[in-house]
Structure formats: structure tokens, C-alpha cells
Amino acid sequence: MAVKFFGQYLIERGVLTAEKLLAALEDQRGRNRRFGSYALQLGYLRPADVQRIQQQQRSVDARFGEVAVQLGLLTPEQVEEILLRQRQDHIMLGELLVERGDISPEVLARELAAFKDDQAPWSTGELLLPADVRDQTVARAMLELPVRLFARTTGEQVKVGEAQWAEHAPQASFAVHVPFRGTQSLAFGIACDTTAAELLTRGLLGDEALLEDAEVIADAVREFANVAAGSILARLAQLGRGYDIQPPVDGMPSLEGGRLLVVAPLSAAGDVRFVVRGL
Amino acid sequence: MSKRKVLIVDDSLAVARQLRAILEATHDFEVIGHARNGIEAVKMYRSDKPDIVLMDIVMPEMDGLQATRTICALDAEAKIIVISSAAGVSDKVTEALRLGARNIISKPFEAGTILSVLRAL
Numbered sequence: 064m065a066v067k068f069f070g071q072y073l074i075e076r077g078v079l080t081a082e083k084l085l086a087a088l089e090d091q092r093g094r095n096r097r098f099g100s101y102a103l104q105l106g107y108l109r110p111a112d113v114q115r116i117q118q119q120q121r122s123v124d125a126r127f128g129e130v131a132v133q134l135g136l137l138t139p140e141q142v143e144e145i146l147l148r149q150r151q152d153h154i155m156l157g158e159l160l161v162e163r164g165d166i167s168p169e170v171l172a173r174e175l176a177a178f179k180d181d182q183a184p185w186s187t188g189e190l191l192l193p194a195d196v197r198d199q200t201v202a203r204a205m206l207e208l209p210v211r212l213f214a215r216t217t218g219e220q221v222k223v224g225e226a227q228w229a230e231h232a233p234q235a236s237f238a239v240h241v242p243f244r245g246t247q248s249l250a251f252g253i254a255c256d257t258t259a260a261e262l263l264t265r266g267l268l269g270d271e272a273l274l275e276d277a278e279v280i281a282d283a284v285r286e287f288a289n290v291a292a293g294s295i296l297a298r299l300a301q302l303g304r305g306y307d308i309q310p311p312v313d314g315m316p317s318l319e320g321g322r323l324l325v326v327a328p329l330s331a332a333g334d335v336r337f338v339v340r341g342l
Numbered sequence: 343m344s345k346r347k348v349l350i351v352d353d354s355l356a357v358a359r360q361l362r363a364i365l366e367a368t369h370d371f372e373v374i375g376h377a378r379n380g381i382e383a384v385k386m387y388r389s390d391k392p393d394i395v396l397m398d399i400v401m402p403e404m405d406g407l408q409a410t411r412t413i414c415a416l417d418a419e420a421k422i423i424v425i426s427s428a429a430g431v432s433d434k435v436t437e438a439l440r441l442g443a444r445n446i447i448s449k450p451f452e453a454g455t456i457l458s459v460l461r462a463l
Contacts, residue, residue, distance in 0.1 A: 066430040071446050075429075075455060077462055081439045081446075088436055216450070267450050268360045282356035289354070289400060290449050293427025300431045308428065310353055310402050 066208065066294040066301075070156055072178050073166075083165045091159050096152065098127040101145045102137065112136050124198070124246040126303045191225040196324065196342055202226070204298040205251050205339045206326045209291040216266035216287065217259070219332035226326040232315030233325060233336045236260065237284045240316040240338070241292035245306035249341035250316035251295060252323075253288050258333030263287045285311040316340040345372040348460075349392035351383040351409065352376075352425070353401045357449075361396060361425075364453040371460065380404025384412050387420070394460060397443070399426040399434065407437055414442030421463050425449060425456075 070088060073079040099116070102108040108116075108131070116130045123130060128142035137145075154162075157171045166174075190210070196202045206226055214221035232238075233254045240252030255263070257280075264283035267290075288311045299306050315338060316323070323338045348371050350358050358376045365371040374390050377383040381404045387395065395413065399406040406424060413420045424438045429448035438446055445459050 065427065065448055065450065067448050068430050068432045068435055070432065071429045071435045071448060074445050075447050075459065077458060081444060085436065085439050088432070264356070268356055269453075279356045279359065282354050286354045286356050286449075290427040293400075293449065294430060296428055297430025300433065308400055310400050 065212065065290055066297040067178070067182060068297065069175075069178055072181070073160075073174060076174065078170060078174055079160065079165060083160075083163075087156065087159055087163060087165060090163070091154060091156060094154055094159075096149070098145055098149060101148055102131070102141075105141075105145070107137055107141050107145075122246060124201075124304055188222040188224065190223045190326065193226065193228060193324075196226075198342060200302060201249075201299065201304065202324060202339065202342050204302065205249070205295050205342075206324070206337055208294045208298060209251070209253065209337045210326065210328050212287075212291050212294060213259075213263070213328070213330075213332070213335060213337075217262040217330075217332040218266060219262065219330055221328045221330040221332065223328050224326060226324050228322045229325045229338070230318075230322060232318070232323060232338065233327075235334070235336065237281060238315050239285050239288040239311045239313055240340075241288050241311050242309045242316070243292070243296070243306045243341075244309065245304065247341050248319070249306070249339065251288070251292055252315050252338040252340075253284065253291070253335065254315060254338065255284065255335040256333045259330075259335045260284050260333075262332045281313075285313070345370060346393040346460075347372055347374045347390070348394045348396060349374060349383065349386055349390060350376045350396050351378075351380070351401070351406065352396070352398040353378050354398070357398070357425075361456065364456050365460075367453075368457065380406060380409030380412070383409045384416075387413050388416065393421060394463060395420065395422045396456075397422050397424050399424060399428050399438070407434075407441060410438060410441045410443055418442075423447060423459060423463075425451060 070084045099113040119130050131137040160166045190207045210223045235254035237260045238254040240250050243249035264280045292308045325338045327336045362373045377386050379401045397406040422443045424443045424446045427449040428434045
């Protein structure tokens with residue numbers, strides 16, 4: 064139910080060995096060329112420009128092409144052209160595994176269908192974000208995914224709703240956050256009541272007996288935050304944003320002079336709020 | 343056949359209890375310990391010599407990737423299965439496998455997945 068990576072899904076299912084996956088990933092890395100390599104080949108950038116863009120990327124959370132345009136080194140049209148070429152040449156992992164003889168086309172079709180089904184989002188309505196959220200893509204990943212995961216874990220219908228800025232962290236019986244390390248100091252948090260915490264525990268651990276232990280319920284909320292953060296991390300990586308997560312911390316994230324973006328989805332599964340700091 | 347000894351490494355008490363319940367409901371595995379971070383995991387690997395290690399990645403003190411590296415350096419035959427919420431990140435999967443993990447299971451997991459992966463070792 065979490066955001067997964069197809070290669071990991073295949074080894075977890077026992078369809079592929081870890082050795083074969085590693086070899087295929089290495090092959091894929093060699094064959095799928097990076098943006099900068101196309102720009103060099105087309106004569107749009109010099110090696111020194113590539114270095115300058117990469118250096119800038121260490122302090123700015125943006126993709127190579129975006130930075131190149133900001134620095135006036137590429138035009139938006141050139142970025143589009145390179146992205147198109149990159150997409151046309153890109154070899155997907157599944158396709159490569161078939162080409163290498165690691166899996167048959169039939170197995171690929173079957174596993175891909177199962178994977179897509181596993182990754183299909185539940186219908187939870189649309190997340191509305193305030194217009195002044197700087198990075199709407201990151202905000203969407205950090206708030207939409209946890210709501211979907213919450214719906215799947217509790218088995219309840221949940222409607223996302225509207226995210227709002229808050230000057231204070233929400234108060235709740237259970238509150239946990241996960242710091243994200245990267246170019247920005249982001250944090251994702253969950254605050255919920257006992258009903259939601261118990262539903263999460265039941266959904267995650269699948270064992271009624273565990274509900275009698277208050278410490279296990281608090282720990283299950285921490286684990287949910289960890290799992291949600293892992294899915295956010297995977298989505299951010301897919302978007303080309305390199306972050307890392309730290310272990311869950313009890314309580315809401317500190318405001319650090321800023322505001323929190325909060326969404327309070329409508330749900331029969333108790334009261335739950337998801338918050339993000341650093342956007 | 344004697345039961346295979348499993349060491350659980352996870353900072354979450356809830357996950358450790360869940361894994362223990364899954365494994366002990368079978369006749370194949372015996373949980374011999376629970377480490378809450380990488381440092382404890384390395385110590386327990388040395389002292390208890392488990393047949394299989396179930397390793398979380400994101401943990402305080404020493405994370406699961408560092409612990410995997412250390413354990414595989416001590417014992418090239420170590421059977422480590424990484425179980426992580428970060429299994430959707432291809433770089434993390436690649437790193438864990440390169441360091442010597444035998445497989446990676448994503449969180450949240452199902453009992454059937456845990457057992458099929460462990461039985462295939």
C-alpha cells in the first residue's frame with residue numbers, strides 16, 4: 064500500500080533475485096543518460112556550465128533544467144527538447160529485465176498489472192492548497208500521500224479537503240513528526256485522537272490483542288508516521304528531490320519561525336490532522 | 343529440522359511484536375532477540391549468532407544500512423533481510439543490496455510476504 068519501487072516489488076515477490084536486480088539497475092544506470100549529458104552532446108552547455116548547475120543544485124531544491132533556465136544557461140525550449148529526447152530514449156526496468164532474459168514478457172505483464180493495482184490511489188477527493196505555497200508539488204506529495212495511506216490503513220473512507228496555514232501546531236492525544244533532511248528543513252507530522260490511533264494500530268498490526276497496550280498504540284502511530292514519511296521520500300525521489308528521513312519524534316514539529324501547513328481530512332476514522340513544516 | 347534463529351532489529355516496539363507474532367505462529371522460526379538500533383544489532387549478532395536478521399533502515403544511533411555493512415563485514419554469509427518504509431526509494435534498495443542484504447520488504451508488510459521471503463533464503 065505504500066509507494067513502492069518496481070524492482071523492490073519484484074524481489075519481495077520472489078520473481079527476481081537480488082543479484083539480477085542489482086545487475087539490471089547498473090545496466091539501466093549506464094544506458095539512461097542524464098540531462099546534463101544530452102545538453103553537452105547537443106552543444107547547449109559546456110562542462111563548466113554543468114558543474115555550475117550541479118553546484119547550485121546543492122543549495123536549491125530544483126531540477127537540473129530548472130536551475131539551468133534560472134541561470135540563463137538554457138532556454139525553456141531547450142529544456143523541453145532535452146526532456147523529450149530523454150523520455151524517448153529512457154529504458155524502463157521491466158523492459159530491460161525482459162531484454163536481459165531475467166523475466167519473461169508474460170511475467171512482466173502480470174507483475175506490472177499487480178504492481179499498478181497495488182499503487183493505485185484510493186479516491187479521496189482533491190487536495191486544495193493555499194495559492195501562496197511555494198512548492199505545490201512537494202506540498203501535494205507531503206499531504207496527499209499520508210491521507211491515502213491513512214484511508215488504506217484504517218479501511219475507512221477519507222476525504223482530503225483543504226490545506227490551511229496555521230500559526231500553532233494542533234493539539235491532540237497522539238502527535239508525532241518525522242524530520243526530512245535535504246536542501247530544505249522539512250518535517251511531516253500527524254496529530255490524531257484515540258479512535259484514529261486505535262484504527263491505525265489495528266490496520267498496521269492486524270492484531271486486536273495489541274490494542275490493550277497503550278505503549279503499542281503510541282508506537283503504532285509513530286510507525287504510521289514512519290511509513291507515510293517513507294512513501295513521501297519515495298515520491299520526492301521520483302520527482303528528483305533528494306531527501307532523507309530521520310526516526311519519528313514525539314510531538315509536533317517546532318515552527319522555527321514559520322508556519323505549518325495543515326490538512327484535516329474528513330473521515331469516520333476519528334480526528335486526524337497532517338502537518339508539514341518548511342514549505 | 344531445528345528452528346531458524348531470527349534477530350529482529352527495529353526501533354518500533356509495535357513492529358517487533360508484530361514480526362514476533364508472525365514468526366512464532368510457524369514451526370520454522372524462533373525469535374532470539376530484539377535490537378532497537380544498529381549498535382545493539384551488531385552486538386547481538388556477535389553474541390547470539392542468529393541465522394537471519396530482519397533489519398529496519400531508519401533508526402536512531404546507527405541506522406540499518408550501517409549495521410548491515412558492519413554485520414556483512416563480520417560475516418560474509420550473514421542473511422539480512424531489510425524491512426523498511428524507505429523501500430520505495432530505488433537508491434536505498436540498491437545501497438542495501440550492495441551492502442549485502444539478501445532481500446528488501448516494504449513497510450507496511452503482510453505476514454505472507456515475510457514468511458515467503460524468509461523461507462526462500
